[in-house]
Amino acid sequence: MVQRKKIMGALVTATVLMSLVAGCGAKTAEPTTASTAPQATKAADAPAKAGDGKVVVGFSQIGAESGWRGAETQSIQDTAKADPTIDLKFSDAQQKQENQIKAIRSFIAQKVDVIAMAPVVETGWEAVLKEAKDAKIPVILVDRGVDKKNEDLYTSFIGSDFIVEGQNAAKAMAEHLGDKGNIVELEGTVGASAATDRKKGFDDEMKNHPNIKIVKSQSGDFNRATGKQVMEAILKSPEGKDIQGVYAHNDDMALGAIQAIEEAGKKPGSDVKIVSIDGIKEAFEAVKAGKLNTVVECNPLLGPQLFQAAKDLKAGKQLPKWIKSNEDVFTGQKAIDALPNRKY
Ligand code: GZL
Numbered sequence: 001m002v003q004r005k006k007i008m009g010a011l012v013t014a015t016v017l018m019s020l021v022a023g024c025g026a027k028t029a030e031p032t033t034a035s036t037a038p039q040a041t042k043a044a045d046a047p048a049k050a051g052d053g054k055v056v057v058g059f060s061q062i063g064a065e066s067g068w069r070g071a072e073t074q075s076i077q078d079t080a081k082a083d084p085t086i087d088l089k090f091s092d093a094q095q096k097q098e099n100q101i102k103a104i105r106s107f108i109a110q111k112v113d114v115i116a117m118a119p120v121v122e123t124g125w126e127a128v129l130k131e132a133k134d135a136k137i138p139v140i141l142v143d144r145g146v147d148k149k150n151e152d153l154y155t156s157f158i159g160s161d162f163i164v165e166g167q168n169a170a171k172a173m174a175e176h177l178g179d180k181g182n183i184v185e186l187e188g189t190v191g192a193s194a195a196t197d198r199k200k201g202f203d204d205e206m207k208n209h210p211n212i213k214i215v216k217s218q219s220g221d222f223n224r225a226t227g228k229q230v231m232e233a234i235l236k237s238p239e240g241k242d243i244q245g246v247y248a249h250n251d252d253m254a255l256g257a258i259q260a261i262e263e264a265g266k267k268p269g270s271d272v273k274i275v276s277i278d279g280i281k282e283a284f285e286a287v288k289a290g291k292l293n294t295v296v297e298c299n300p301l302l303g304p305q306l307f308q309a310a311k312d313l314k315a316g317k318q319l320p321k322w323i324k325s326n327e328d329v330f331t332g333q334k335a336i337d338a339l340p341n342r343k344y
Pocket of ligand 1: 069
């Protein structure tokens with residue numbers, strides 16, 4: 001009889017131990033994709049693992065519209081993977097604001113420690129940011145901002161000064177044009193803070209260069225194919241007959257425009273000077289090839305700063321309202337010299 005009791009006791013202990021191990025194993029950060037089927041979203045709404053000491057961060061990414069965006073996603077995922085104290089729940093919105101809002105609601109339902117997001121546009125966030133505030137979950141904005149009137153609904157913005165980037169682009173363009181000529185502006189996604197402020201900074205600086213005219217300004221939505229299509233159409237239009245420069249809000253649109261200019265029988269980088277923003281490797285290679293003139297850097301490697309900020313918040317520390325990226329401007333030989341060390 002005693003023997004049977006001992007065997008039963010051992011079996012019960014083993015069963016309990018097995019369930020604990022399985023529970024721990026389940027703690028790996030399963031990426032949620034809020035834009036997946038509802039049942040997946042329901043599963044993703046399960047509360048985040050409480051009490052395991054990890055910092056649970058829900059990140060709503062815009063999508064994959066540019067090389068820069070891909071580099072940012074890589075930085076965030078690699079940093080989380082390398083840090084055992086971080087549990088990242090990643091959602092790709094495929095460029096749709098409604099998917100970002102769904103993802104944020106899912107993170108709130110999961111009771112994550114911190115919500116982070118790259119808002120595709122500046123407006124339309126008030127309701128969901130209020131829900132996060134009511135749920136006492138801090139929000140960190142990454143690489144793009146929201147309407148100033150919602151400033152009290154997020155804790156910190158990690159990203160660049162787009163107005164300065166626009167100003168630097170304008171100074172470089174004026175230099176390349178000898179302070180006179182007609183230019184085309186390829187704008188980023190309509191309503192995105194990066195596009196609005198890069199345009200503002202550029203236009204502000206251009207007030208100091210009255211002999212440079214922006215003859216056409218149109219959105220290429222921050223992606224290469226659209227940038228090329230827009231540039232092709234402009235080159236065929238009356239305004240496109242006499243263009244000396246192109247200012248692109250990001251490298252992907254600049255690289256699309258370069259293709260369009262070459263197909264129109266002109267030499268990008270000499271007949272038409274090109275200035276763009278981001279600093280992806282392909283843009284540096286285009287400078288080396290003499291097809292692009294100045295790259296204004298915008299740092300996408302924000303993973304380390306994001307997760308340090310999340311840990312600081314969980315530890316009860318205060319964050320600055322704006323954690324600003326340090327960036328440089330690369331023209332000619334300086335870009336060529338920097339190329340071997342570029343990380344994205
Ligand atoms: C800038 C970021 C912009 C990049 C583009 O912080 O929001 O979005 O400049 C990207 O390449 O699409």
